[in-house]
Amino acid sequence: MFTKILIANRGEIACRVAATARRMGIRTVAVYSEADAGAKHVAVCDEAVLIGAAAAKDSYLRGDKILEVAKATGAQAIHPGYGFLSENAEFAEACEAAGLVFIGPPGSSMRAMGSKSAAKQLMEQANVPLVPGYHGDDQDPELLQSEANRIGYPVLLKASAGGGGKGMRVVERSEDFQAALASCKREAISSFGDDKVLAEKYLTRPRHIEIQVFADKHGNCVYLHERDCSVQRRHQKVLEEAPAPGMTLERRAAMGEAAVAAARAVGYVGAGTVEFIANQDGSFYFMEMNTRLQVEHPVTEMITGTDLVEWQLRVAFGEPLPKQQHELAIHGHAIEARVYAENPEKGFLPSIGTLRFMDVPAHVSFELGGSGSGANAAPAGVRIDSGVREGDAISPFYDPMIAKLIVWGADRTQALSRMAQALSEFHIVGLATNIAFLKRLVEGQAFSSADLDTGLIERNGASLFPAAAPATKGALALAAVALADAEQALSVSANPADPWTSTHGWRMNGTYRRQLSFGDEYSATLDAKTYDLKLAYHPHGWVLDLDGAAHPLALVSKNGGEYAIRLDGTALHGTVRRDGELLHVFTGGQHTTLHYADPMAHAGETEAAGGRLTAPMPGKVVAVIAKDGQTVKKGEPLVIMEAMKMEHTIAAPSDGLVEEILYQVGDQVADGAPLLAFKAAA
Template identity: 75%
Template sequence: MFKKILIANRGEIACRVAATARRLGIKTVAVYSEADASAKHVAVCDEAVLIGSAAAKESYLRGDRIIAAAQATGAQAIHPGYGFLSENAGFADACAEAGLVFIGPPASAMRAMGSKSAAKSLMEKAGVPLVPGYHGDDQDADFLHGQADRIGYPVLLKASAGGGGKGMRVVEDTAAFKDALASCKREAISSFGDDKVLAEKYLQRPRHIEIQVFADTLGNCIHLFERDCSVQRRHQKVLEEAPAPNMTDERRAAMGAAAVAAAKAVGYVGAGTVEFIANQDGSFYFMEMNTRLQVEHPVTEMITGTDLVEWQLRVAAGEPLPKRQDELAIHGHAIEARIYAENPEKGFLPSIGTLRHLETPDAVNFELGGVPGHPSGVRIDSGVREGDAISPYYDPMIAKLIVWGADRKQALARMSQALSQYRIVGLAANIAFLKRLVEGEAFATADLDTGLIERHHDTLFPPPRPAAEGALALAAVALIEAEKDASAAQSGANAGDPWGQALGWRMNNAYTRGLSFSDDYAAALPAKAYDVRVTYDGADWRFELPARPGHAPRALSLMSRQGTDFSIKLGDTAVHGGVRRDGDVFHVFTGGAHYALDYNDPMAHAGETEAEGGRLTAPMPGKVVAVLAAKGQEVKKGDPLVIMEAMKMEHTISAPHDGVVEDVLYAVGDQVGDGAPLLAFKAA
């Protein structure tokens, strides 16, 4: 076994590898960019080496610097994690030339599977079923268009060297083909340096099922059952679970055998995933092989009682696989949700900012086994801590939330509860969306396919609703209590003086105070706020929302307080929740929901002016990759004007109304900051 390894990655996977290495008595070396100097993965490793500036191409993609760091620190092996250089055959070769063990498959296997076109030809020879399509080398646009017409629409275009949903487009008809092909090739060359694409028949209501395979250097190859990864948005996975619902023993055996055959066909060694697209009738086709550990590997660990990273280390050190196929069995059910810094209501736009408050469910950071040792059955793999920043340079994942249950019903209940307990302040997160998804009828009943989110869009993206009365009452109580705390602190020795206390007491009449809060829903109303009235009533308060018809004042009392968590009584109803203040925004967590309520203090914002209008701005920092409109051009509402690339995704800025482009302020290749005006636009 190795004495020291270098982890050529960042985030939760680097922390995950470090945890297993520590348990095995192996020292670890972290590498980091200037943006990650204070990152969690740097802190959890025994040593750390700076390898470059924030941009990945100047740090985590610099194989030469990573190898130099391994040699300088005396590491014998390099674990690539996933992403970055994990599937780079040239990097694997360079490690071998430097006398370092690459903890992953042989470079030859990566090359064989690295090209989707070549891999499909290889799989066809190995007898693995394939989706009808074109996987050849001819990349002439007209030729590809003809192939798509031959296959029949809808057609899926995929970057041959791609992965992770990048460089993929679904083309619904022949008229849309050329624009989709151009966009696909543009994203492919940007993400992978190779714009070669393949075209396949796009299956209706398919499921995405993948098989975890593992092989050693002694010729042994097994599978560790399947994962269902059907719930996706923009071809990127959102929820994963193991085992796949409604999987028969016969189908499991057939898919496992096909996956092992695929791995053996390329002389595979280590952890890999063979991905299949499956029809509702049970038929399945080879899609691709990921020659690395997958983000969703924890669900496999949880149902098999294995540590796949430990297996990676042992196999890379020349040891045989820890278990035979007949020694593996499925225990219970596991589900993983990816907690992302993103805004689902705004097209899943990534969010940049600081995790000013991070509160997680009661869980273990790392615990394996058929039945996790932690009584909650909840595990969290994360590469960030409270106070860390989510930057524009890397994937915006905050954590992986994994739950285990004796069956799927228990796992679903635990996931719903765990999501209710996740509290994040400082940036947008997808927690509320994930909770709707997990509790929705389609996922709960395992009516799964890759179009689930689109099919249930109206349910998963309901129209904004007014803030719950209990949430507004909690915000009011938190504000009043904070003012009382400040008053008591200022009073000092005179804290017992009733004239110095901010309790709202009046000698001859009741004191009524007006508080104004707003959110996205309130902003769309004529009043643009929730006008809350709180009247001092002896030791308690009366609370009312005058703007809501039929609402009568109700007694409001504080039953208990623990830090920023409150239990209040509103009329005859008990309300419990946490309130975290971030500037003028009160983040209220109650009833499994999160409300962001802006406190409108007119004194604090006197003199502020409206932001300048007439300009279309960048939704986040990024690079302009296409300018589709010219100065003076008349456009229609919805016409694409500029395409930006940020955080490994393309974002299209479209015309909000019919109008005229008065000026184009940036050119292709320009880097722009968050909120930078891209065009001057005049509505018709």
């Protein structure tokens, strides 16, 4: 077996590979960019070497530097993780030429499957069913539109060299085709360096089901059953589960055998995923093959009792597959939720900032066991794979994933319950996250009843994106108790014997009453609510006056930021984290953010304050559609930005006049920077 490997990646996958390597007695070398000098993956590996600046093109995409580090540190093999160079055929071949083992498939397999159009032609020859579409090399826009008209709308445009939902557009009408094609090609060239696209019939209410395959160098190839990845937004996966709900034994075998046939057709070696689009009637069609380990591989590990990274290392070393097809049974049900630094209420825009507080649910991390390698042992109920820690920053340079939260249950019902509970215990302060959205999604009727398709989120928008609710009485009581308790703790630490520093509220001839004012998180919005409370101090607690009603309140116990209180005689538990003027209250599975400040202090801090439309996040201007002096209608696109390799359109908030464009194509723009001067119509 290898004695030392280099991990050519970052984040949770680098930590994941390091954990398995450590358990196998293999030393690891990390590479890192200037932005990742203090990152978790740097700390968990045995060695770490700086390879460049923050931008991926100057660091994690520099195959030449990575090879130099591997040679200098004595590594025998390179694990590429996923993303970056993991599906780069030239890099795989460069490793081989340098006398290093690339822990992945041969370059020829990557080339065969790297082009979606070429792969479709290959699969057609292998009798794998395909969705009707155009996969040709002629990229003339008029021809592409003609082919789309022939296929029939809606049509899905996809970057031929793409993945991860980038460079994909659904076109509903012929008249929208050229604009969608231009946008798709811009995103494709930015993300993959290739603007070639293919067009396919867009199936209504399809499911996205993928098969995990594994092949060795001795001609063996197996499938480790399926994962359902139907719950997506912008063609990017949000929840994954295994096995797929409603899957029959016959269809599982048919899809598994088709996936193995696809892998064999390209001489595949290592871990790979064959993705299918499936109709509700059970018919399925080949979409693409990801020639690497997938982000969602943990759910497969949990139900099969395997460590797929260990399999990768063993197969790369030349060993045969650890198991044969008949040994790969399914045990229980697993679900994975991707916890991201993003704002679902703002179109899932990535959120940049520091993880000021991160309270995670009780779990077993993978390096301590998790799915292990035992075929029949029940896995841990909750597992977390993460590449960040409390205090780390989510930067604009890389994918904003915080963690993968994976749960296992004896059946889907138990797995759903464990996921909902784990999400309610996952508390993050410092930036926006999708945790509350994930909880609504998991508990929603559509997902819990397995009414699955790729449009699930859009179909259930009303319940998944509800209007902001006022702070509850319990959340306000917890916030008040946390403030009062913090003040008392300070007085005790200052001088416990000095009565003048006491904050217990004792009065000789009366009761001390104070007023606390809280505001909703977005206190600058028109419908923001202010909560004026009165807190009366008593020897064994307080009385909270809210909207003219008195509520007896007492602190029962505390542990750090966790509080147990009694409100109106009823026990209530919650966690309160203070971050400057903000109080983050977690209780009853809800996250309430309150301003403990004058609610007028931040008046006017909207994105269009002063008539200036601002950048929603750091990025680059890729298209300027409006012109100085142009009159526009509400909703018309004005400027298109690219951030996190995704396009974001800045549209007119109302009818009005574009007075001045402040940036041009190619300019880098800071978060919140005004993009143009806009005057709303009277």
